[in-house]
Amino acid sequence: MKWNKFRIKTTTEAEDIVCSSLMDLGVQGVEVEDKIPLTQREKEQMFVDILPEIDVDDGVAYISFYLEEDEDKEKMLQAVREELKEIGTYVNVGSMEIEESQTEDVDWVNNWKQYFHQFTIDDVLIIPSWEDVQPEDEDKMIIHIDPGTAFGTGMHETTQLCIRQIKKYVTEDTEILDVGCGSGILGMLALKFGAKHSTGTDLDPCAIDATHENMDVNGISRDQYRVMIGNIIDDKEVQDQVGYDRYDIVAANILADVLVPLTPVILNHLKTGGIYITSGIIEEKEETVVEAVKAAGLEVLEVNHQGEWVSVTARKN
Ligand SMILES: C[S@@+](CC[C@H](N)C(=O)[O-])C[C@H]1O[C@@H](n2cnc3c(N)ncnc32)[C@H](O)[C@@H]1O
Numbered sequence: 001m002k003w004n005k006f007r008i009k010t011t012t013e014a015e016d017i018v019c020s021s022l023m024d025l026g027v028q029g030v031e032v033e034d035k036i037p038l039t040q041r042e043k044e045q046m047f048v049d050i051l052p053e054i055d056v057d058d059g060v061a062y063i064s065f066y067l068e069e070d071e072d073k074e075k076m077l078q079a080v081r082e083e084l085k086e087i088g089t090y091v092n093v094g095s096m097e098i099e100e101s102q103t104e105d106v107d108w109v110n111n112w113k114q115y116f117h118q119f120t121i122d123d124v125l126i127i128p129s130w131e132d133v134q135p136e137d138e139d140k141m142i143i144h145i146d147p148g149t150a151f152g153t154g155m156h157e158t159t160q161l162c163i164r165q166i167k168k169y170v171t172e173d174t175e176i177l178d179v180g181c182g183s184g185i186l187g188m189l190a191l192k193f194g195a196k197h198s199t200g201t202d203l204d205p206c207a208i209d210a211t212h213e214n215m216d217v218n219g220i221s222r223d224q225y226r227v228m229i230g231n232i233i234d235d236k237e238v239q240d241q242v243g244y245d246r247y248d249i250v251a252a253n254i255l256a257d258v259l260v261p262l263t264p265v266i267l268n269h270l271k272t273g274g275i276y277i278t279s280g281i282i283e284e285k286e287e288t289v290v291e292a293v294k295a296a297g298l299e300v301l302e303v304n305h306q307g308e309w310v311s312v313t314a315r316k317n
Contacts, residue, residue, distance in 0.1 A: 003103045004073055007064040008080070011094040012036055014087060015061040021083045025076065027065040034061040041203075043255065060094065066103070116147050119155065121163055124189070126154040129217070141192060144217045145183065150202070150210035152183030152253075158279040161304055161311035162186050162253045165277040169249055169313075170195050177201070177242060177269055179232055179252040179262065180280075184211030184225075186251045191220050195249075199242060200227040232269075233261050244268050251277045256285035260292045267296050270316045275301075279311035286310045 010018050012034050019030045035057040067073055077098065084096045118127040118137075125140040127133060133142060147153045154160065166176070166189060174195035178187040181200030184207070191198055200211055211227040230238035250266050252259060259278050266276055276298055281289050286303065289312050293300055298314035305311075 002069040003066040004069060004071075005064055005066050005101045005103055006073075006077070006080075007062050007099040007101075008084070009095050009097045009099075010061050010063060010084075011092050012057065012059050012061045014091045014093045015063060017087050017091060018063050018084065018093070021087065022063070022065050022080065025079050025083065027067075029065070031064040032061060033064075040257070043257075069102075116153065116155075121154060121160050122167075124154075124163065143185075143189065143192065145185065145214055148183060148206070148210045148213065150182040150184075150204060150206045152181075152185040152210075154185055157306040157309040158253050158281075158311070159185060161279045161306050161309060162251050162277055163189050165275075165302070165304070165311060165313050166190050166249065166251060167193050169275045169277070171248070172196065174248045175199075175246060176249040176251065177247040177266075179250065179266070180254040180258075181207055181211055181227060183207070184214045184227065186253065187211070187225055187227075188215055188218055188220060190249065190251075191224055192218070196224075198225040199247075200225065201232050201238060201242065202227070202229060203231055205229050233258075233265055239265070239268070242269055245271055247271060247274055249275045249277060253279045256281045256289050259289050263289075263292045263298070264296045267298065267316060272316055274316045276314045276316065277311065278313075279309065281310040281312065283308050283310060286312075 015032055022030055035054050067076060084093055087093050113130060116128055118125060118131050123140050124143060125137045126143050126145050128146050129144060145153050152159055166186060170190050170193045172194045176187060176190040176195050176198045178198060178200045181187055181202050184200055187198030187200045208227055208229060215225060228241060232238045232242060247270050250270055252262060270276060278289060290300060293312055293314045299317050300312060300314050302313040
């Protein structure tokens with residue numbers, strides 16, 4: 001199916017109002033281009049630590065929306081222009097030029113599948129639902145994952161670093177806390193490696209459905225895990241729900257800037273002798289995290305590397 005794309009030139013001041021007006025007019029989704037730097041929270045959720053240099057914010061924003069080829073574009077454009085004019089009575093909406101173009105005839109829903117194929121992490125095979133297990137892989141631990149909205153297919157180096165450490169330290173008595181669980185992959189693998197129970201937390205509400213879906217397709221029942229949304233760093237309710245002095249392993253594959261304030265908090269949730277597995281650390285931030293782990297009173301056991309990424313494993317003595 002072909003789509004008509006409309007790109008409105010406006011201002012950063014007006015972008016939120018323009019987006020919400022477009023949604024009110026029935027547009028399914030919008031794309032925003034501007035030069036406003038990401039906030040700390042946006043960086044944490046998008047898992048970007050070091051950003052490319054961007055030009056200074058010039059106050060210009062472009063907002064794009066799409067209409068199916070057979071939709072009445074003239075009617076929509078007229079409604080959009082009227083809305084922009086109305087918004088322009090109380091905020092600077094800029095030039096309001098609308099560029100029009102047509103996108104490729106692409107199957108957007110399924111096109112990404114060509115980029116996600118089965119792969120192995122040591123003796124674990126991660127395989128999407130549309131592929132078959134090859135005979136030579138039948139002896140591997142088989143994990144079904146379809147990439148979804150939450151982070152964590154297992155392809156990222158930081159996830160792989162965590163998986164190896166979890167496998168090393170897990171026992172049949174392990175209670176694991178997976179902070180920043182995303183797709184639920186770390187807690188799920190801990191359970192597959194034999195752990196007793198997993199608790200996942202994330203800031204991103206998509207993590208709930210993603211974790212349930214992945215646990216379901218991999219045959220893990222709901223009494224083996226729980227998942228909750230909220231920030232364990234400063235939300236006492238989340239901390240209480242997670243529980244204190246309870247975990248044999250805490251895994252946190254999050255950015256270094258989050259691990260620094262997270263680490264002293266995690267100390268309260270780990271049992272004495274419990275293992276803290278961190279990753280998501282870009283090489284340049286290795287020392288920062290090692291220092292934060294030591295400052296919290298944990299003993300650093302291992303520092304592992306894969307590509308430009310680092311994982312620090314420590315113990316609460
Ligand atoms: C790199 S992903 C890790 C996903 C998965 N655990 C994995 O290893 O592939 C980091 C996740 O941490 C979440 N996150 C960031 N800050 C957080 C916080 N303070 N508490 C809980 N989750 C957080 C993000 O929303 C994101 O889902």
